Amino acid sequence: MNYLGIGVSPGNVPVYHGDNLKVIDRRVRVTELVLRCIIFGLAILGAILIGTDKQAKVIFSIEKIAKFTDMKALVFLVIANGLAAAYSLVQVLRCILSIIRGTVLFNKPLAWAIFSGDQLMAYLTLTAVAAAAQSAVFAKLGQTELQWMKICNMYGKFCNQVGEGIASSLIVSLSMIVLSAISAFSLFRLYGNSKGKGNAI
Amino acid sequence: MNYLGIGVSPGNVPVYHGDNLKVIDRRVRVTELVLRCIIFGLAILGAILIGTDKQAKVIFSIEKIAKFTDMKALVFLVIANGLAAAYSLVQVLRCILSIIRGTVLFNKPLAWAIFSGDQLMAYLTLTAVAAAAQSAVFAKLGQTELQWMKICNMYGKFCNQVGEGIASSLIVSLSMIVLSAISAFSLFRLYGNSKGKGNAI
Numbered sequence: 001m002n003y004l005g006i007g008v009s010p011g012n013v014p015v016y017h018g019d020n021l022k023v024i025d026r027r028v029r030v031t032e033l034v035l036r037c038i039i040f041g042l043a044i045l046g047a048i049l050i051g052t053d054k055q056a057k058v059i060f061s062i063e064k065i066a067k068f069t070d071m072k073a074l075v076f077l078v079i080a081n082g083l084a085a086a087y088s089l090v091q092v093l094r095c096i097l098s099i100i101r102g103t104v105l106f107n108k109p110l111a112w113a114i115f116s117g118d119q120l121m122a123y124l125t126l127t128a129v130a131a132a133a134q135s136a137v138f139a140k141l142g143q144t145e146l147q148w149m150k151i152c153n154m155y156g157k158f159c160n161q162v163g164e165g166i167a168s169s170l171i172v173s174l175s176m177i178v179l180s181a182i183s184a185f186s187l188f189r190l191y192g193n194s195k196g197k198g199n200a201i
Numbered sequence: 202m203n204y205l206g207i208g209v210s211p212g213n214v215p216v217y218h219g220d221n222l223k224v225i226d227r228r229v230r231v232t233e234l235v236l237r238c239i240i241f242g243l244a245i246l247g248a249i250l251i252g253t254d255k256q257a258k259v260i261f262s263i264e265k266i267a268k269f270t271d272m273k274a275l276v277f278l279v280i281a282n283g284l285a286a287a288y289s290l291v292q293v294l295r296c297i298l299s300i301i302r303g304t305v306l307f308n309k310p311l312a313w314a315i316f317s318g319d320q321l322m323a324y325l326t327l328t329a330v331a332a333a334a335q336s337a338v339f340a341k342l343g344q345t346e347l348q349w350m351k352i353c354n355m356y357g358k359f360c361n362q363v364g365e366g367i368a369s370s371l372i373v374s375l376s377m378i379v380l381s382a383i384s385a386f387s388l389f390r391l392y393g394n395s396k397g398k399g400n401a402i
Contacts, residue, residue, distance in 0.1 A: 070346040073335055123378065126324060130331035134274055138339065138349070145271040146340070148349040177324065184385035185392065192393005 032182055033095040035175045036088045042168045042175075043085035043125075049165035051078045055158035066155040073128075073135040074162065077169055080128035084121055084172055091117075111187040118180040125173035132166050233383055234296040236376045237289045243369045243376075244286035244326075250366035252279045256359035267356040274329075274336040275363065278370055281329035285322055285373055292318075312388040319381040326374035333367050 056065045068074040091114070139159060142150030152159035257266045269275040292315070340360060343351030353360035 071344070072338070119378075119382070123327060126327060127331040130328040131335040134332040134335040135339075137273070138336075139347070143272070146349075146352055148339070148347075151347055177320075181320070181385070184382070185389045188386045188389035189392040191386065191390040 035179050036092045039172050039175050040085055040088040043081040043172045046165045046168035047078045047081035049161055050074050053158055053161040055155045066158045071135050073131040077128045077132040080125050084125050087121055115183045115187040118183040122176035122180040125176050129169050129173050236380050237293045240373050240376045241286055241289040244282040244373045247366045247369035248279045248282035250362055251275050254359055254362040256356045267359045272336050274332040278329045278333040281326050285326050288322055309391055316384045316388040319384040323377035323381040326377050330370050330374050
């Protein structure tokens with residue numbers, strides 16, 4: 001690894017000396033690792049909370065069981081969480097390997113792959129959370145104009161656990177959003193042109 | 202504006218000569234302008250399609266009117282489309298100004314502002330589309346397990362128009378996703394370090 005740290009930088013592009021760059025790189029890598037670990041843990045937690053959620057209720061002597069498969073949006077959220085957890089596990093291993101080796105990402109195809117994966121995961125998890133949250137709002141509040149009745153007064157425990165799962169998944173998707181910005185930084189700085197002199201638009 | 206085009210680039214970071222950079226910049230700016238115009242047009246179209254949607258139906262001699270305010274997700278989508286249209290209008294003017302002046306974005310605070318705005322808009326529009334699409338699925342298919350009946354067989358014309366509005370909004374959010382990648386490129390290449398010699402992680 002080689003930080004020459006000689007920055008030719010006219011205009012308002014700052015000079016990055018070796019030490020400065022090293023500090024930024026270390027911070028980026030540590031933040032990335034922490035976020036990926038958080039995502040891994042919370043995605044599994046979210047999937048388990050929703051996937052194992054079940055509540056039986058006897059209505060007019062007929063037992064009815066509420067389970068997450070009753071709502072397609074919850075199935076989608078469990079799948080999205082599963083994918084996010086698996087993806088994060090692979091990325092955590094890569095991050096640890098990178099920190100042990102002390103290497104920095106300067107490989108464009110790999111940077112593109114990580115950037116694309118992170119973007120895809122951020123949008124996927126956010127879409128899943130939005131759809132599940134919308135379903136949860138209907139379940140919680142109902143929609144009287146359409147005569148869709150609220151079901152959370154019947155299945156209170158079920159709804160609470162779904163709510164916890166959605167909250168966990170929301171943190172996953174917000175962390176993925178931050179990560180996708182980090183991987184965008186790691187990728188596009190490889191296209192840096194320190195020679196350009198700029199104007200303010 | 203000054204493209205010196207002298208690239209010092211060891212490892213696998215390619216050399217960008219002045220002409221090459223100019224071509225990339227021109228393509229990026231034209232793509233950005235086209236996308237922002239598409240977003241402006243389709244966001245307005247989506248908002249109008251959903252916002253003006255209304256269908257009256259006489260059920261047991263009582264007239265019932267379906268309108269977009271019956272579903273909070275559609276209200277959210279109309280607002281998101283309105284914000285996207287207003288934001289894009291400002292950005293289109295900035296792009297045109299930038300093309301007329303022939304300037305390139307090298308101002309970090311402005312690049313950060315555009316990056317943040319684009320990211321926010323991409324996630325906002327995608328969330329709104331996902332929530333509205335989930336509501337539309339319930340309206341179209343119902344959810345028999347929860348005794349939520351489908352309403353699109355009663356309000357066919359209303360549902361079709363909402364569907365068109367959601368399709369239009371989906372293109373808006375996909376375009377915003379591409380734009381947010383472009384603005385990430387425009388921002389983070391300012392942090393480029395052409396001096397780093399890289400390893401493959």
